[in-house]
Amino acid sequence: MSISSVIKSIQDIMRKDAGVDGDAQRLGQMSWLLFLKIFDAQEEELEFELDDYRSPIPEEYLWRNWAADKQGMTGDELLGFINNDLFPDLKNLIAPVDKNPRGFVVKEAFSDAFNYMKNGTLLRQVINKLNEVDFTDSKERHLFGDIYEQILRDLQSAGNAGEFYTPRAVTRFMVNRINPQLGESIMDPACGTGGFLACSVDHLKEQVKTAVDHQTVQKQIHGVEKKQLPHLLCITNMLLHGIEVPVQIKHGNTLNKPLSSWDEQVDVIVTNPPFGGTEEDGIEKNFPSEMQTR
Numbered sequence: 001m002s003i004s005s006v007i008k009s010i011q012d013i014m015r016k017d018a019g020v021d022g023d024a025q026r027l028g029q030m031s032w033l034l035f036l037k038i039f040d041a042q043e044e045e046l047e048f049e050l051d052d053y054r055s056p057i058p059e060e061y062l063w064r065n066w067a068a069d070k071q072g073m074t075g076d077e078l079l080g081f082i083n084n085d086l087f088p089d090l091k092n093l094i095a096p097v098d099k100n101p102r103g104f105v106v107k108e109a110f111s112d113a114f115n116y117m118k119n120g121t122l123l124r125q126v127i128n129k130l131n132e133v134d135f136t137d138s139k140e141r142h143l144f145g146d147i148y149e150q151i152l153r154d155l156q157s158a159g160n161a162g163e164f165y166t167p168r169a170v171t172r173f174m175v176n177r178i179n180p181q182l183g184e185s186i187m188d189p190a191c192g193t194g195g196f197l198a199c200s201v202d203h204l205k206e207q208v209k210t211a212v213d214h215q216t217v218q219k220q221i222h223g224v225e226k227k228q229l230p231h232l233l234c235i236t237n238m239l240l241h242g243i244e245v246p247v248q249i250k251h252g253n254t255l256n257k258p259l260s261s262w263d264e265q266v267d268v269i270v271t272n273p274p275f276g277g278t279e280e281d282g283i284e285k286n287f288p289s290e291m292q293t294r
Contacts (some may be wrong), residue, residue: 006129013125019118028229032113033130035236037063039106041135042239056103057093061086067127082115082123101245106250109235110214112228135240146211166195175270176198176220181214182207184267189254191223194234196270197249222266224246255279258286 010030010075014020018031040063047053059065066073073081090110095103117123180186180200188196204217221243225231231251238246284292 006132009040010126010129013122013129014117015118015243017117017122020116024229025116029126031229031232031236032110032115033127035232035239036061036108037067037130037133038135038236038239040064045242050168056095056100057106058089061090066288068131070124070128070131075120075122077120078124079115079118079120087113087115089227101247105245105247106235107294109232110249111251113232133283166192168195168199170272171195171199171270172202175203178268178270180204180220180268180270182213182220184220185222185265186220186268186270187222187266188271189224189269190271190273191225191234191249192230192274194223194237194249196272197221197223197234198237198241200268201243203240218243219248224250224252225252226251226253233268236241253279253283255283255286259288 007030011026014029020026043055043062044064055062066086072078087110090106092109093107095101097104097105098119105222109120175196180203182204186197186200188194191197202222203218204220208214208217221238223234225234228251231249234249235246238249279294281294284294
């Protein structure tokens, strides 16, 4: 079954669930599930590569230990586990960014996530469909990146003002022309689901020759996203593109501090600013009078 068929099947299953209302909630539900599955696929790679590797989250919440077996938990047992154990524990995970950065990423990802599904049997069906995709297969993972950006268009049809899907051909062309180099810090201050940043990572990979180069790329990518759902999708997108600890993808508003207080320097900015939204009152005061607008 193709990945696009898997995604369509998942959306069809969710439509039967009384708790999921509309495209935005369907996408939100799929997002945290995808995040955990992709996170665990990357965990398996890191365990293989590193001798003294320790799981950044409690082992029982790794995808392989509760979701991978298609005959595993279902119905009320599955719902209880997700609502009473997995969500509270990951939201309240003690994971300082300096000591457990990947744990910190999980905690941030779950800070505003929510399980909308109320039928544990349907939820098991969704999980089993996701298990048809092997994220450790590089070809399948790359193809998923394309489908992934396709489903983001659902966000626009869900009517979220200000969000704009930039076609892949445009992001790829812009990054190609800007031509960021290994070691340069790259920033998207309105990063959405990470299209520009993902293209930047792909562009940098062509310059990677050594393990040191790989570590350099890990630290180059920076982004800020105001809304929870695109932020979670962006983190997942970065994991898919091999950024192991995407802590530089912040959940916040780039515009909410005075221009004069910006002391961070970046080498490259690739972005498509959101022209459709409106900022809250007072944000415009952070900028010179001739530039003040919401």
